[in-house]
Ligand SMILES: Nc1nc2c(c(=O)[nH]1)N[C@H]1C(S)=C(S)[C@@H](COP(=O)(O)OP(=O)(O)OC[C@H]3O[C@@H](n4cnc5c(N)ncnc54)[C@H](O)[C@@H]3O)O[C@H]1N2
């Protein structure tokens with residue numbers, strides 16, 4: 001058994017870039033940019049009024065000033081701007097070069113074509129040309145694109161972007177006991193829940209998952225399914241990872257040429273995790289217990305997908321205050337399902353007493369994994385501990 005840290009390094013080492021694609025900006029939400037987008041223009045492209053009011057020279061204040069024209073957004077004023085003049089101006093309009101400030105209309109008294117200004121204040125209310133970004137600036141955020149990023153890239157005058165292709169993730173659940181949700185279980189059968197959950201986690205991390213038909217517990221069935229995973233960047237199997245007579249994933253994958261990075265790590269739940277490369281795909285063999293599979297996917301599959309996309313792999317650890325005493329840990333990192341609640345400074349974390357790795361309901365009630373390292377000594381209520389948000 002290797003440590004969780006060593007396993008993580010080996011899994012991240014399996015990451016290969018899935019290549020790039022050029023897509024319309026509208027479709028780029030949540031995608032990872034492949035290279036910096038470069039501003040095609042300067043923004044604002046001209047000195048622009050930040051207020052509705054009057055553009056003028058500070059030296060002419062408090063007036064009276066003569067109104068010689070109007071400028072609105074999209075309708076610049078191109079006339080003369082002699083000393084003692086002002087123009088009516090609206091937010092977003094270009095400010096003529098001879099004027100150095102805009103005053104808000106609220107502090108202006110107007111009488112016909114003449115204005116006077118009381119207490120103009122410090123703020124000149126002009127957004128200078130290029131104060132947001134300049135032509136030629138590159139933008140490459142270290143995270144998936146957010147709605148505001150799409151706005152920024154649009155403002156850079158770019159209708160399309162080059163992003164990393166979503167890694168294709170083949171999700172393969174297997175076991176003679178499994179049937180699909182909605183079918184009627186015969187004695188001894190259970191509903192297959194894992195592949196849906198794992199595929200959803202793959203999608204949440206930025207991948208394009210596809211779920212393969214269920215495999216039976218035979219080498220032949222598993223080989224057929226692996227053949228259907230052709231073209232995947234990552235193959236994720238679920239179940240059949242342990243040591244029982246029907247646990248065939250490792251044997252079949254190795255027969256097909258899988259180069260194993262490791263098998264088994266010092267972690268609870270999730271000990272029988274397997275990782276390696278199979279042809280041009282990375283492969284993860286998750287344990288079948290539903291909570292084990294999901295915890296392994298959170299700690300290894302999602303980081304691997306994000307690493308393929310050139311993003312920080314995560315997940316990020318945070319600190320909380322323990323609400324009850326805990327006994328010493330054994331020789332594996334233990335990821336306790338737990339509930340968070342607001343504390344005075346840090347949040348408080350309450351690990352469940354039942355940590356059964358088959359109980360999905362408990363996982364649904366959890367909002368965090370309390371992460372205790374192998375050989376962690378006994379902990380008292382009030383101590384600071386580490387967690388992963390779910
Ligand atoms: N002698 C030992 N037995 C076991 C060990 C061990 O070290 N020595 N490890 C245990 C641990 S830890 C885990 S985790 C499980 C993992 O075993 P497998 O990966 O081989 O998983 P299966 O045996 O196929 O299934 C385990 C459990 O999960 C249910 N399951 C499987 N697939 C699905 C699915 N797609 N949807 C819902 N439920 C699924 C399956 O019916 C079993 O109940 O091994 C322990 N045993």
Ligand code: MOO
Pocket residue numbers: 267268269270271272287289292293357
């Ligand atoms: O490690 Mo198993 O994944 O404890 O249930």
